[in-house]
Amino acid sequence: MNLLDTDEFPLLLKRGRWALALTETGISLFLAVWYRDRPTAAWVAMILLVAYNAVVLLQLSRLNSKRIRIRLLVILDLLFLGNAAFYTGGATSPYLGLCYLIVFVAALFGDLMGGLSMGALAGLITVGLGLMAPAPDQWKVIRDTAPYFVIVGGFTGYLVAQMKTWFTRYQTSFARELEQRRTEEAHQRERELAREIQRSAMPTLAPEFPGLTLTLHSEPSLEVGGDLSVFIPDLARGRLGLAIGDVAGKGMAAALVATSIGYLLPYLDPHRSPHQALVRLNKDLCERLPDTSFATLLYAELEPAVGRLRLWNAGHPPALVWRARDGHIETAACGQAPPLGLFAVWHAPEQELTLAPGDLVVLHSDGITEARGMDEAQLLGLIREHAPHGPRALVEAILARVQPVGTDPLDDLTLIVCQRDRAF
Template sequence: MAKHLGGGDGIREQKPGMRERAALPHRPQHPDPSRPSARTPPPAPPGDGPDLAEPLTDRLRYLDAATRRIARGMTLDETLWELCRAAVPAFADRVFIHLYAPLPVGDENAPGPGVLRLHCTDRSRRREPGATAAEPPPADPRDLPAAESLRPAPGSPLAELLRDGRPALGDTPDVASAAAELLGTADTPPPPAPGPRLILAPLHGRTHALGSVLLTREPDREEFTADDLLVASQLATHTALGLEKAMLYEREAAVADTLQRTMLPPSLPEPPGVRLASRYLPSSRTARVGGDWYDAIPLPGNRVALVIGDVMGHSMTSAAIMGQLRTSVQTLAGLDLPPSEVLHHLDDQAGRLGSDHTATCLYALYDPVLQRLLVSNAGHLPPVLLRPDGGVEVLHAPPGAPIGVGGGGFESVETHAPAGATLLMYTDGLVESRDSDVVTGMELLCDRLRTAALGSAPLSLEDLCDEALGTLGPGERDDDIALLAARFEGLLPETVAYWYMAPRPQTAGQARRLTRRTLAEWGLDSLVETTELLVSEVVANAVRFATRPITLRLIHTDVLRCEVGDDSTVVPRMRQARLSDEGGRGLFLVDQLARRWGATRVSTGKVVWFEQPLPRTSGDR
């Protein structure tokens, strides 16, 4: 039996005279003139590189073409299918591939007790002379038949051959027994009789065994020779390396996809006065990880901050920087700063990250009470506003320098956002491609939105996002796409009550009277007693620290929300009051009686708020 030779070095280490025998096909001494040579398979289909099925006058030429074909596979199924195409019919008539389940990946995942599963079997047969096309392969390699799993017994001939790692001819009892054990799992015609028409080649990666490949020839074809073991060894080695590459690629892609998804909001909030929808599509040309992101951040007063950004590049580093910038934006938005100030501080923060990456960012602040929109832009594409009458307007906020450049100079632009209007924020992957520039892409986007708005029935927000993505056209995407859509509904003036009150001891009583009167007008008499108590406690606490007039706002939406603002930056904290304490129980009552409450620092001081559920009506269940 020939010595196992792996890679190109194995061929160079052959003994004198071996090169010539390995380079030429083995020919019978007395060929049968009535039929073509069994060692001369028909030509392979054109268009697949070197002709693998031409007469094997040079094994090196065949191996070069076969290994390049195997290396083309990017996934596990593609790699196995390319092995089948390279081996059949040029080298064998049938290929059976068994892989461990699960497959070991890396040193941290060593294989456990071996469980082999028939992963792939090529049922194609070599063509007869004069044929013009081979049997077409399945449309998807995963359509190849499967079989029950097999667990080789420790010390069995099959286990020993897999552990040894060298290909072997089926002309010995041990190899024949191992092949019969493998073929017994497949729903196939009876295997050929044990002998030199069978080669069993273990698939060994860099550190672990991955499975085996079984190559067989039909009786009308020449038997395998010792020289053929060299070919089988190379096929198995390159297949095993290709499988490891495919597994590592799939694992890295899964990690990248998980990283990208966890850095995006798992769900969008549902603030009163606005409806939100989003889309994220990774580039089909990258490892499914990039720097595009979007966010929607609820703020005091039922306002909401809408953010979209794009870190330059497609890599793990871009995704990591995106995560840091997104966290910074959330923190800055919580300070209730104007959009231009948010971008200014974000630019400062990006400069301290110590990275050469830059990013674009668009920050919009929507107030449903005033129905106004403030927009500030840091080198990003302008948003599109779809008005209730079907008009489409590109909101041109002065584009400042991208985040990380350090130019600053961001400005905020205010525009009216009436009820029924829709704002569309997006990254450049939506409107730019190799076949279309940004200007053309934006014109196409506006045309599609205008056409959709003039339809017979108004589109839902989800359908509108689908219409916007329709501007891509067929083909692969060159860049990631992030899309955030906001449909403004606003709050009716009669659902909001707002007062300024001087910070004096009598203010708490005044706040109770205003609250009682307003709730009676709204028909919320059942909430009067509790709300009066909570408003009195929060206003009394604000009076202690305020130096300027405090604000009281009641908002009646799907909940009753109360907001008390003052100019002090001291945020109250709930504490456990002792029995001897005269105070310190106000926030404890708020925590016990309100459904939710919180305190937020804003640019003018702080806002303490709480929410109560509305009473059930007769129609509620």
């Protein structure tokens, strides 16, 4: 957050400027009365001083709009100091000009205390020199010189101290903003890289497989997500293995685990032994994941030629089977095992179903049933209404309910719908 966005610093400058303006105006009024020999010049100087402070306060009132002109403030302050030096003879007297220069330098390096100290010293020296002047001019010399060294030193020191404070805090704020911007850009690049890696590991479209009509929709709630979907075809045996899963959590960590599962599962040769492949996957996750992390997974193996569907469920929402003959929906929920990555010893019973031609299977992540405007009963109602029109129509109807146009999903959404072709 920029320093100019806070209320503390503008309030500090405004109060300081008001105090300074009132002090200067009071001194000017006193001098206008005191300098009876030069009343016009004194009153003109006071009017200029009031106008000067009015301009400065007007600039400070624009702090919150970030349109303050710091250079203009510095120029105005220098003009005022030059005006004070002129009216005390600093512009015509080499001695006074040198003393003012010394006071300015002391104020620049010593801030308020440095300016006051050097101004007081210069004033004392001027008093001593004034006493050496002829008797009629002693008081006039002291009056016209000594007080101004203290005033100029204090004013310059105060101004320098305020400007140093402002620039220091501004530089700190700017450095913090720059670091935050760099960190955010680095994180954004990491997220984009992770998204590309996850896209390369996870399918965006369902594959074509003889005897099946497949539709897939997968969308993370963030740049990357913890849902996963894997298709493992075995054309030689006429089998299609598919997995849908959900890693606990969101964001980068869950996405990395989901991506690793998507890469690893096909290499475990699930067609040879699906259960053994899941056991090996569970062992790998137990070794790599923290104790509080886990993944749910539903693995299905379809043989459309004979209509066989085998399921292994590791803590995932069950598969839903819509029967084309009578519109009945069967929940394949029996034999559910614990999620993967929690227990070293893991076993999942196999469940086998027979799909008639036209039967349809729905696999989904919990982001579907936990989305706004959707629960398990409403999902079943949508299946009954739209399953007769095919997988694509059903997916579109579900997405229209859980994710209205123009909204982002609250959770990762993954939906797989497959139908055994009626030709079989």
